[in-house]
Amino acid sequence: MGWTDALLTGIKEIDDQHKVLFDVIARLELSVTEEDKWSAVHFALVELTSYVTIHFAVEEALMRLHDYPDLDAHIGSHRAFSAALADIKKHSIREDVSEAMTTLVKGWLVQHIGKEDQAYVPHLRSAPLAGSAA
């Protein structure tokens, strides 16, 4: 499953980053078809890890700015994914992880962007910035 407009949040910087994430995932999927699959998969995972780290930091900063009440749970979800991704990346040095990788990355990201990210949208759109004058 690729990008669909059903995943839009309406927050431009987040939507732009989510679209880039799907581009990275598409490259990751291509990597499993390459002749030198293990190293292609490994470097695709390195790319995904660095992009996901930036995206999570931006998203968490935005939620914090708006005092999002479910911030801790959302951060926990990001951390769990990062840990699972780090584990797969570590194994990708010496094992074929293409199946585990596809299942984790596609399953988690589509579900997370489609549900958990959507959950902060109404709050971010309506709540004033934390610390701004009431």
Ligand SMILES: [Fe+2]
């Ligand atoms: Fe996100």
Ligand SMILES: [Fe+2]
């Ligand atoms: Fe998120």
